[in-house]
Amino acid sequence: MHLEHLAIAVADLDAALRFYRDVLGLTLERVEELPSEGVRVAFLPLGESHIELVQPTQEETGITRWMAKTGGGMHHLCLAVDDIRAALARLSAAGAELITPQPVARPDGTLYAFIHPRSTGGVLIELYQKSQPTSP
């Protein structure tokens, strides 16, 4: 298991990049617009992991409400696992509260699921499984 990414919610992505890229010296890999999730995301590699700077682009999403309450900052961490279904089954059996009890597939074949902060000491945790190459 390793930390796949740490997501930081910011009100102004360009201002955040001036700090994380220009001052702190991280590399900006790419910026993605994700209208279906109502966010614009900058990816900055950091060792085996990366930082995601997430700017909400729509009203009335979960992250917009979270930002209104907190002002922004570290929003969730994402752990890469080998077998997300086994991990979710173990969590569920132990009584952990899952926001997505079944893994959700992204278009690129990766799977993700979220664990509720109530079960984790106050941290929104995403689990993530890379897509498996299919046999020829």
Place this chain on the structure above:
Amino acid sequence: MHLEHLAIAVADLDAALRFYRDVLGLTLERVEELPSEGVRVAFLPLGESHIELVQPTQEETGITRWMAKTGGGMHHLCLAVDDIRAALARLSAAGAELITPQPVARPDGTLYAFIHPRSTGGVLIELYQKSQPTSP
């Protein structure tokens, strides 16, 4: 640069370990009592990084006040750098607000410093430099 650790502030370290160690499956490396900082810390390796679960053990510390306000959760991230003085000079020249403008030495020779969340999009960031082996 890599993520040295991610610190999660919790009210009950044993309850947090039941999740992070027993359910999520991370390894508990050690628990340290740090009376000088008013905390008890559990270290759980995670790839090249680790998670620190931090339980306040005294009233009237910065972390106690932060927990009273937020309920706990991700408290700070720590970046390992090769040259902390050069990093602080660059941050300072760029107008970043430093909580510790000069690096602070721990007994083991490591150096650390904190950047204020006002300069980082809402994230308390620690910089950390490993102690250098002295020449024989």
